[in-house]
Amino acid sequence: GMIKTETSRTRAGIRCWITLSCLLSVFVATLRADAQTRPEVDVLLVLGIDCSYSVDASEFGLQTAGIARALVSAPVLQAIADGPLGRVAVSVVQWSSSASQITIVPWTVISNTGDATSVARRIIETPRLTADGATSSKAFIDHGIQLIAASPFRGYRAVIDVASDGTNNNGGKVDLARDRALQLGITVNGLAILHEIPWLLHYFRNHIAGGAGSFVITANSYNDFAEAMSRKLEREIRNLGIS
Secondary structure, three states, rough: HHHEEEEEEEEHHHHHHHHHHHHHHHHHHHHHHHHHHHOEEEEEEEEEOOOOOOOHHHHHHHHHHHHHHHHOOOHHHHHHOOOOOOOOHHHHHHHOOOOOOEEEEEEEEEEOOOHHHHHHHHHHHHOOOOOOOOOOHHHHHHHHHHHOOOOOOEEEEEEEEEEEEEOOOOOHHHHHHHHHHHHHOOOEEEEOOOOOOOOOHHHHHHHHOOOOOOOOEEEEEHHHHHHHHHHHHHHHOOOOOOO
C-alpha cells in the first residue's frame, strides 16, 4: 500500500506542478498581451502643481490656471495634432512634502480641444488637497515614476515635469529620484519660478532635469507661469530639447 500511496502522491505533485506551470504561462501571456493591447500615445506626461509652504493661495491659483491655459493653447494643441499618433496622455499631481502627493487627474488622453478643455476644467476645479508642507521634488519625481509604470497607456516617450519656486528640502536627495527616472528612460524637465531664488535655474539644471531632450525653462514670477508652461508643453510634446 505504501508504494501506491507514494505513487499517487507523486502523481498529485506532478499534476499540481503542471497546473501551476499552466497558470504561470497564462499569466505571462496575459501580461504580454496586455503590453501589446495597451493603447499607444506619443507622450506620457506627468504634470505637477507645487503646493509647498512657499506657495500661497494666489500662487496656487496662478499655477492651476496656468497649466489649464497652457493645455488649451493653440501651440500645444497643434503640437499634439502634429505628433505621429496625434494624442498624448497626461496625469496631474498636487505635491508638497514627501508625505503628500495627490493625483488629481489620473491618466487621460488628450487628442483634441474637447479633451484638453475637460482636463483643464478638472485642474481648475480641484481645490488644494495636499497638506501644507516642505518641498519634496524628490517625492514628486518618485510618484511620477510610479504613475508612468502603472499607466494604462504606452508612450513612445515619458516625461515628468517639475515646476517649482524652491529647492528640494525634504525626503532625501532629489538627484537620486532623477537618476532612477533616467535609468527607466524617463525624461525629467524643469520650470523654475525665479521670484524667490535667482539661482534656481542652475539648481534645476544640476539636480532635477535629465534624460533625452531634457531642458529647464524659467518664469520670472507666477504671472509669467502660463506663458512659460505653454512654451514648455509645446517643446515637450514636439520633443524639441533646448540646448
